[in-house]
Amino acid sequence: MPRRGGPPEVNAGSMADIAFLLLIFFLVTTTIETDAGLDRMLPPIEPPDQDVVIKQKNIFTVNINKxxxxxxxxxxxxxxxxxxxxxxxxxxxxxxxxxxxxxxxDASSSDNPTKAIISLKNDRETKYATYITVQNELVGAYNELRNREAQRLYGRNFTEMEAEFLNPETPASIRDDLKDKVKAVQDLFPQKLSEAETSASN
Known part of the structure; x- marks a missing residue:
């Protein structure tokens, strides 16, 4: 009986199939983290009919350093x-x-909520978490005042009304009723949050 030369071979024909199945498994089971964003409604791109003069006392400046x-x-x-x-x-x-x-x-502070503007400026090296926290605090100030007025006018919190209005599962009749109420409260304290151009560190 003749002797076989060399070591025995391993059948690697199914290795590609196994590697492919493992790849699919990891693709399906891996979760990809996404950065938290800010919900902002941008105004339409329309030039104003006339130049708007803003008094300095109606601007609340917030600067964040690095x-x-x-x-x-x-x-x-x-x-x-x-x-x-x-x-x-x-x-x-x-x-x-x-x-x-x-x-x-105070005569040296904002004249009216409809004229009041919050201007936010941050450094290029400002941490993202700090930026988001400051944004949340400023939006929270608007929501606090809107909640107060919504309670006074309608006996409900503004944030609850807005969430129900934006929920696609809310019946159309209820959404139509909420639309006018939400807009009325928003008009009392319009969110005028302006972001100035980012500054570089020295």
Whole structure:
């Protein structure tokens, strides 16, 4: 009986099939993390009919440096106090035309919520988490005031009404009713959050 030369061979014909099945398994079971975004409604691209003059006292400036420190109205401010300061600015009613404002009516601060603008500027090296936290605090200031007015007018929180209105499963009749209410509250405290051009670190 003749002797076979060399070591025995391993049948590798099915290795490609096994590798392909493993690849499919990992593709199906792997979850890919996505960055959290900010929900923003951009205005239409239409030039204004006339030049708008904005008084400096109607602009609430918030600057974030690369270390995550806040400079609000030229003063260092703790992040925990940002929402309260923004509410104070938006609810000021300095010119006396806002009959629902409960602020101090400081003549050196914002005239009316419809004229009040929050300007946010951050450094190129600002951490994303800090940027999102500041955004949340500023949007929270608007929602706090809108919730107050929605409770006064309709006995409900604005955030609940808005969530129900945006829910596609809400019946059309209820959405039509909520549409006018949501817009009415939004018009009392319109969200005018402007982002200035990012600055570079020195």
């Amino acid at each position: 270390n995550g420190q806040l400079l609000v109205e030229e003063e260092l401010l703790d992040l925990r106090d940002l929402r309260a300061r923004a509410v104070e600015f938006l609810d000021n009613g300095g010119d006396g035309t806002c009959n629902y404002c409960r602020g101090g009516k």
